[in-house]
Amino acid sequence: MNLTEQINADMKDALKSGRKLELETLRTIRAGILDIEKKKIGTVLTAEDELGVLTTAAKKRREAIEQYTQAGRAELVEQETRELEVIMRYLPQPLTEAEIEALVAETIAATGAVDMKDLGKVMGPVVKATKGRADGGAIQAVVRRLLGGA
Numbered sequence: 708m709n710l711t712e713q714i715n716a717d718m719k720d721a722l723k724s725g726r727k728l729e730l731e732t733l734r735t736i737r738a739g740i741l742d743i744e745k746k747k748i749g750t751v752l753t754a755e756d757e758l759g760v761l762t763t764a765a766k767k768r769r770e771a772i773e774q775y776t777q778a779g780r781a782e783l784v785e786q787e788t789r790e791l792e793v794i795m796r797y798l799p800q801p802l803t804e805a806e807i808e809a810l811v812a813e814t815i816a817a818t819g820a821v822d823m824k825d826l827g828k829v830m831g832p833v834v835k836a837t838k839g840r841a842d843g844g845a846i847q848a849v850v851r852r853l854l855g856g857a
Contacts, residue, residue: 709757710758711737711752711757713797714733714736715737717733718730718733718734718737728789728793729793731790736760736764736794739763739764740756740757743756743759755838758799758838759839761794761797761839762839765794765795766842768788768790769842771783771787775787798839799839799840801840801841802837802841807837807841807846808849810836811833811850811853814829814833814836815850817832818832821854823854825854826847826850829850829854830846834846
């Protein structure tokens, strides 16, 4: 069962069970997937496309949580956190800090990067390799640290 089929099945289950927040979150994800399908008319939607929708949705929730926390809006923080939990069920298991560091070190060695000028040389391959499994900010922090930039 692909992601779209799984989301549709889970939407039906959430609707029957009366889990409104889960249902609305899944509808948002499905709408994002449908939007990509419309843009890619004539091509098959890949698992990477679906993963991109989930990653974007998760990132939006994390940013909203941060902003609502700063604004002291606890009820909205709770709602966004619950939505993020729903989204995280469909994302692959995130990489640990140690796994990210090992991948970055491997990429630095493979590309011959030596200082911060080579940040882009390292970031591209690492972000591609960790698609959906690591936050870009976390990756960049590790790359900067290993290249001696911060």
